[in-house]
Every structure is written in C-alpha cells, then in structure tokens.
Amino acid sequence: MRMKPKRLKSAPEDENTPPGPAVAVWGKKKSAFRCKRGVFSKILRELPEEIEYEIFSHLDSGSFLNLAMSCKFLWKKYTAPEKSRFWVRCRQNAGLPDCPPHLTERAFAHLVYMKCCHSWYQQCGKPRVSRIIWVASARYCDACVNQCMVGIRAFFEDSANEEMRDFESLLPTVKVNDRLSFSLPYLERLVGKWKDAKTENLSWEAFEAGQREHLQALSAHVETCKRWKKAADVARAQERRRLHDQRYSFIRSTLLATGYEEALLAFADSKLRQLKQVHGTAYLDNKGWAKIEPQVIKFMDNMQVAQVFAERIQKFARYFGQVKEEHLHDKDIAWWPGTVDLLLMQGTSYRTSLTTGSMEESETDLPALKAEIRRDVSRWLLERKAELEDIIRDLKPDVYPEDVQAVELAVCVLRCYGCGYNVRFPELLVHRCFRGQDCSGWSWDWAIQKELQLRDDVFEQTVIETLGYCPWSAGEDAARHLRRSKNEQPVNTMFTPCGPLTQSKAMETVQSCGKDPLRATWKEMDECNPIFSQPTSPLGTGVTVMSWRYAVTTLFLFPDGLESRGDWKVDDPDLPPAARVAVTKEYRLEEQGVRTQPIFCCARCPDPFLARMTYAEAVDHVSKSHAKEGGSIEGGDIYCNPHHWAMWASPMTVE
Structure with missing residues (x-):
C-alpha cells in the first residue's frame, strides 16, 4: 500500500537568511497524544502495585471500567486475573452486592454500568438500554429481548422442545412484556452443564439438587441487586433534583439581579423550569452562566412580550x-x-x-x-x-x-x-x-x-x-x-x-316528521323537536322515547338504526306527558349516562371549547359565576357539545 507523503512546511522566507530545512507538521497532535499516553503508561509500569491499588481503590466500578477501556494498554493490564482485587474494591465502593459465580468482576461491572444490548445472537450492542434483566445477567434492547427472553409456556408446549421439559423447573423466570419468560442463553448453558455431568457419571437427581441450590442462590442475589438498583436510582434522582434546583435558583437570582421583575418571573416560572439550560449536567457558576446567558435572556424577552x-x-x-x-x-x-x-x-x-x-x-x-x-x-x-x-x-x-x-x-x-x-x-x-x-x-x-x-x-x-x-x-x-x-x-x-343508503333513510325520517327533506333545516327541526317513541309494555304504561337529534344521529351512524329498534312512532298522541317533558329543549339531556360525562359548556363564558364539565359542575359554575348577571339553567346558559352528546346519549324509558 502506497503511503501518503507528509505535508512539509518551509521555514519563513527572508532574503537575509538562508533557507532552512523543511519542518514536518502533519500529525503533530497525534504524536503529542501518543507521547502523553506513552508517558502515562510508563508511569503505571514503574508504579508499585500497592501504591497503584491505593490510588485506584477510591473509584467505583463504573469509573474504573471507563479507565480500563480508555486504551489497549490499560485494558490488557486491568483485565488480567491478578488485578481482580482492584475490581472487588471498586465494586465495594459502589455498594454493589457480591459478584454472581457465573460472572467475573469485570463482566459484572460491565452489566451494571454499560448501557448496551448484550444480545450474543446478533452482536447487537445497541446503546442506551436502561433495563437490566438480573435473572439473565444481561440488558436487551426491544429488538432482541423476544429472541433472548422466551415465553416459558409457549416454548415447552412446543413438541420440538419436548426433550428439554425436564429443565423447566430449574430455570429462573421473570415477566417481560407481560409474559413469563426465561433466558434462552441460560437454558443452553444448563443443557451444556448436564452433558458435562453425564460424562462424569453424575445422576440426574444429584444434578437437579445442585441446580436447585444454585437457583435459590441466584434468586436471592437477584433480589439484592434489585434493592441496590432501586436505592441507586433514588439517590441519582435526588442528586439530579438538587442539581436542577441549584441551576434554577442560580438563573432566577441572576435574572432578578439583572433587572427582571418578580411578576415576570412568576409568569414564566413553569416554562423556565423546563428550559434546556436549567437541565444541565453540572452545577452552575458564573463561568457556566456566561455560556448560557444569551439563550436565557432571549427566552425572558419572549416571555416579557407574551406576558x-x-x-x-x-x-x-x-x-x-x-x-x-x-x-x-x-x-x-x-x-x-x-x-x-x-x-x-x-x-x-x-x-x-x-x-x-x-x-x-x-x-x-x-x-x-x-x-x-x-x-x-x-x-x-x-x-x-x-x-x-x-x-x-x-x-x-x-x-x-x-x-x-x-x-x-x-x-x-x-x-x-x-x-x-x-x-x-x-x-x-x-x-x-x-x-x-x-x-x-x-x-x-x-x-x-x-x-x-x-x-x-x-x-x-x-x-x-x-x-x-x-x-x-x-x-x-x-x-x-x-x-x-x-x-x-x-x-x-x-x-x-354520507352514503346513498344513509341519505335515503335520512330523507324518509324527515318525511315521517311531516317535513320536506329538501327544505327542512336543522334549525327548524330543533325548534319543533319531534319525538320518536316506542311502547315497552302491552298495557302502554311504559314508553321508550328519544329526541329528534338522537334519532337522526343514530340513523346516520347506523343506516338501519330506527328499523332495528322496532316500530318507532313520531309524535304519538298517546305519549305520556312525562316523556314529552323529558325530551324538550331544556330537559333533553336527561338521557341515561349523559349528565355524568364532562361534555357540558357554559354559554356565558368566552368560548370554553371542551370545558370538560359534568352537568353538576356546569350548574355549580353558573350559580356561582353568573348569578349576578342573571344566569339560569333554564335560560340556555348550559349547553352540551353536540358532537359529544351523540356519543353518550341513549333512549330513555318513562313509566
């Protein structure tokens, strides 16, 4: 392979000075970095192990793992078996439980602190995988979790896995995506152990007893790890909250000192707390404020205009x-x-x-x-x-x-x-x-x-x-x-x-009310408010009624709506007075289920679109807020969003 020649820089030209040799400047930064790394490696080689142990024993497992992964020399040095006491001390500093027997100290630190997918089928390595599946001693992303964590019921009910059913009771299980699952790599390791045990003439009973003891120990270790993780998350959340409060207090006090009024800061408080500059990763000081000051000042100017x-x-x-x-x-x-x-x-x-x-x-x-x-x-x-x-x-x-x-x-x-x-x-x-x-x-x-x-x-x-x-x-x-x-x-x-069937049914319904379907308006139909009724008993003591608006809404949603409900009549002269009162304009909302839904609005308030009030809340609102203005329930101050009303209303039965 032909190497690219170095770029050379000539010495400055001067007519009184003879030209000097060319100076190589390409790759200066890389050489300086290599020089520093070489010096650091030389220091670590010559440093006595006890002093080295004393220096690095104050780190936690995550920091020590990052140090070991910084270069090949440190990785080779600190992953050697004789350096295991370094990992043990760092794990103890972090308050982690003992390392499980099937993992090394380095692998345990990698599991806890490196948020990457551990799928060894696809060699995924996807970053930012937060959940640890302790029974599997691994982290799996959403794409790999179903391959590595298999549903235990579906797996052992499959006839292809019949010869593995003896291992079902020896597997640790956990719920993944609302499904009781087990780790497929764990099952493969378990099958391998049984094959090795058979070569040593170990009986199944002895092997099963040993694995049950191991399962109990693993379950206890999993619970300990879960408690540690929960405590660590709480401590991290508290630290993050303290950091956020410090940055928010610093920014707020600085803005007050700059000349912004207290009323403006109170107006912008909720947005200021959500500002990107407040959610930083380090405590804020004057040096940090100088970096974020232009963005915060621009935000406050916009808030001043918005106020x-x-x-x-x-x-x-x-x-x-x-x-x-x-x-x-x-x-x-x-x-x-x-x-x-x-x-x-x-x-x-x-x-x-x-x-x-x-x-x-x-x-x-x-x-x-x-x-x-x-x-x-x-x-x-x-x-x-x-x-x-x-x-x-x-x-x-x-x-x-x-x-x-x-x-x-x-x-x-x-x-x-x-x-x-x-x-x-x-x-x-x-x-x-x-x-x-x-x-x-x-x-x-x-x-x-x-x-x-x-x-x-x-x-x-x-x-x-x-x-x-x-x-x-x-x-x-x-x-x-x-x-x-x-x-x-x-x-x-x-x-x-609407479709032709729905359209024809709508015209028939309007004609049944004695109106011309190509002339009758919604306003006209609402004013006359025809009522559809159906007797519910042979003696005529009960009747089911529904108003015009609900009848047409049901008809439009279901083209055969009225026919499917039986023999409905329009403006039946024998309709009980109570039924007619129940569906008049003022009391039409008495249908079952409507009053408990947050679909009512106040006509006197300026455009309360989707006010989310129930009927009782709307009545209370009018009586308290509009009593001096002459507000009343019967005067049309409460109305229901028509679009929502059709979703909740239903025919009512009057005895």
Whole structure:
C-alpha cells in the first residue's frame, strides 16, 4: 500500500537568511497524544502495585471500567486475573452486592454500568438500554429481548422442545412484556452443564439438587441487586433534583439581579423550569452562566412580550364574552365554542391593537370594538358557510335545489375522513379534525403542546396558552394532521357525503316528521323537536322515547338504526306527558349516562371549547359565576357539545 507523503512546511522566507530545512507538521497532535499516553503508561509500569491499588481503590466500578477501556494498554493490564482485587474494591465502593459465580468482576461491572444490548445472537450492542434483566445477567434492547427472553409456556408446549421439559423447573423466570419468560442463553448453558455431568457419571437427581441450590442462590442475589438498583436510582434522582434546583435558583437570582421583575418571573416560572439550560449536567457558576446567558435572556424577552399579550388577550376575551351575552339569542349568528381564537388568528384589525396598542377601554372606543367583534364573527361564519356550500355542491351535484342552502338542510351531514364521525354545519367549524386533532384518539394536553411546536409566532402561542385550546388549523396545517401513510387526501375532501343508503333513510325520517327533506333545516327541526317513541309494555304504561337529534344521529351512524329498534312512532298522541317533558329543549339531556360525562359548556363564558364539565359542575359554575348577571339553567346558559352528546346519549324509558 502506497503511503501518503507528509505535508512539509518551509521555514519563513527572508532574503537575509538562508533557507532552512523543511519542518514536518502533519500529525503533530497525534504524536503529542501518543507521547502523553506513552508517558502515562510508563508511569503505571514503574508504579508499585500497592501504591497503584491505593490510588485506584477510591473509584467505583463504573469509573474504573471507563479507565480500563480508555486504551489497549490499560485494558490488557486491568483485565488480567491478578488485578481482580482492584475490581472487588471498586465494586465495594459502589455498594454493589457480591459478584454472581457465573460472572467475573469485570463482566459484572460491565452489566451494571454499560448501557448496551448484550444480545450474543446478533452482536447487537445497541446503546442506551436502561433495563437490566438480573435473572439473565444481561440488558436487551426491544429488538432482541423476544429472541433472548422466551415465553416459558409457549416454548415447552412446543413438541420440538419436548426433550428439554425436564429443565423447566430449574430455570429462573421473570415477566417481560407481560409474559413469563426465561433466558434462552441460560437454558443452553444448563443443557451444556448436564452433558458435562453425564460424562462424569453424575445422576440426574444429584444434578437437579445442585441446580436447585444454585437457583435459590441466584434468586436471592437477584433480589439484592434489585434493592441496590432501586436505592441507586433514588439517590441519582435526588442528586439530579438538587442539581436542577441549584441551576434554577442560580438563573432566577441572576435574572432578578439583572433587572427582571418578580411578576415576570412568576409568569414564566413553569416554562423556565423546563428550559434546556436549567437541565444541565453540572452545577452552575458564573463561568457556566456566561455560556448560557444569551439563550436565557432571549427566552425572558419572549416571555416579557407574551406576558403583555396574555393580559390583553384576557381583556379581549372579556369583551368578547360581553358581546356574546348581548347577542346570545341573535338568530343571524351562531355562538359556537371556539370563535374568539379564530378571530385572533385571522389577522383582524384589533389584532394590531392587541400586539402594538394599549388596548385601554373607554366609553367611546368600547362600543366600536364590540360592534367590530359582532361584525367579524358574523362575517367569518358567512365566509365559512359559503366555502362549505361550494364543497357540498361539488361533491354532490344535482341533489339539492338551487334556491336553498344545502349546509342548513337537516339531511346534509358530512362524514369526516379523519375520524369517521358525521358532522353538520356549524358544528363542523369547531370539529377537532379542523383543529388539527384526530377524533378517534387524542390527548388534549399533548395536542396543545403539538400545536405550540407548529407555531413560531409569540402572539399565536400566547393565544393558545391563554385560552387553553387549539385554534382552527386551516389549510396545510389541517391537511398535515390528516395525512395517512398510504393515502393522502386534500383539504377539500376532508368531509365526504354520507352514503346513498344513509341519505335515503335520512330523507324518509324527515318525511315521517311531516317535513320536506329538501327544505327542512336543522334549525327548524330543533325548534319543533319531534319525538320518536316506542311502547315497552302491552298495557302502554311504559314508553321508550328519544329526541329528534338522537334519532337522526343514530340513523346516520347506523343506516338501519330506527328499523332495528322496532316500530318507532313520531309524535304519538298517546305519549305520556312525562316523556314529552323529558325530551324538550331544556330537559333533553336527561338521557341515561349523559349528565355524568364532562361534555357540558357554559354559554356565558368566552368560548370554553371542551370545558370538560359534568352537568353538576356546569350548574355549580353558573350559580356561582353568573348569578349576578342573571344566569339560569333554564335560560340556555348550559349547553352540551353536540358532537359529544351523540356519543353518550341513549333512549330513555318513562313509566
């Protein structure tokens, strides 16, 4: 192999000095390192063993193992059998239990401190494997654990392993992934020991007795190791907590000395504790602070801006609540939860006053601001209705008459591609899939954190954190949340029409109520509130009833819903008065199971989207928070999220 020549550096040119010899500079650092390592090795060679033992006996097993692995010379030196007392002393310093008989001191230290996979089938060596399986004296990653730790029941029930069933009672077991398992390498070693014992004419009974004693000793050692590991983890957690508290206290006191106010630090306390610079690996001093100061100062400046935004957003939410209360029964506008954040994200004119202005109310400015809020909510709803109308007309042409708005028809319900639920307007505007969530399974706290990560604007992040729910994720954001690995859908097909069978059943149901299915709107059906009933006894003393909304919801979820329930009647004249009262607009939520679910909202609060209140909590909230404002349960101040109500409601039986 041809060696690459060294790069030479000539001496500095000077006309009065003759040129000197070239100086070799390539590989200077490597030679210096080798020189230092050679000096260190020479010192260790000449150092008396007792002094060497006294020096290294203050280390624990992990530190001594790292030292031995630093170079080949130290590895060869300290893995020799005559150096075993070094490992014993270091193990005792760490408080570890005695080394098991089947492991060397070095192997035991490697098991405890080196977090790598010990699979000897694939030679995996994957790092950051935290769990130690003590009965197997190994660490296994997720990819190797099922190969090395085998389910004991499935293994010995296999006819191919019939000749090994005698060893089943001699194996140490442990639960791995909710399955009682044993170490396959341990079984292989056990079979090898039995073969060696047979060559020495040892009986099975004697071999079994010896292995049972070994199993008892191994079990006792495993319990000791588990107790040590638990105590070590507790001590490590306490040390980490002390380190975190010291760094947090140092940063906080330094920020106070810098000039930041106590109120600002209290506002940013939770985020400051989670800051990356607080979770360090060493105690913080002035030298360490100089390294992280720019990042912390930038964070505090953002928090200072966010604090101002939060106060203004809360004030705006109060104004929004006043407008909502004044126009709560306005027929031209729907005050659905989740509109205040939509307006703030739309770039309306008062967003500028929230970010740059003083946002101070006055007798002359406040009415104009309220009128603007009312106008913007109405405009936003009309724009969304027009967009949805175009989508429906494109998806299902020549179905609805041209002189009606399809989005308002009772038979116009769309199925969400993201979650599979059926949604109508205007519930569609606050549908969780539009807010970037998958309705089939989600965590609200996780959703907020995810939405915060998607947004870089400090104002938008403050809106989410202040109001406590995610804004409407329109356009690419909604499409990104709804993408699937095999099949991507554009935004305009997020909602698809219901199938023809469901559509025909819906039209038949509306006709049975005496309404024109291509003219009757959801609002009209809710006002007349037809009731579906079915006698539950031949004498007519009992009847099962369900309201219009539940009947149609059941019909849309299950096309044969009404037929499968038997002979249902609409507005039966013989319906008991108690049944009709039970499903009126005020008391319609009496159905079994609904009141105990956290699905109720307060109409007077500014957009409590998914407030997570039960019926009792909602009643208590209205009586305590809105009594002076004239709040009452019968006045429509408590309402149920319609999308959730359909999931929990059921027909009720009235005697």
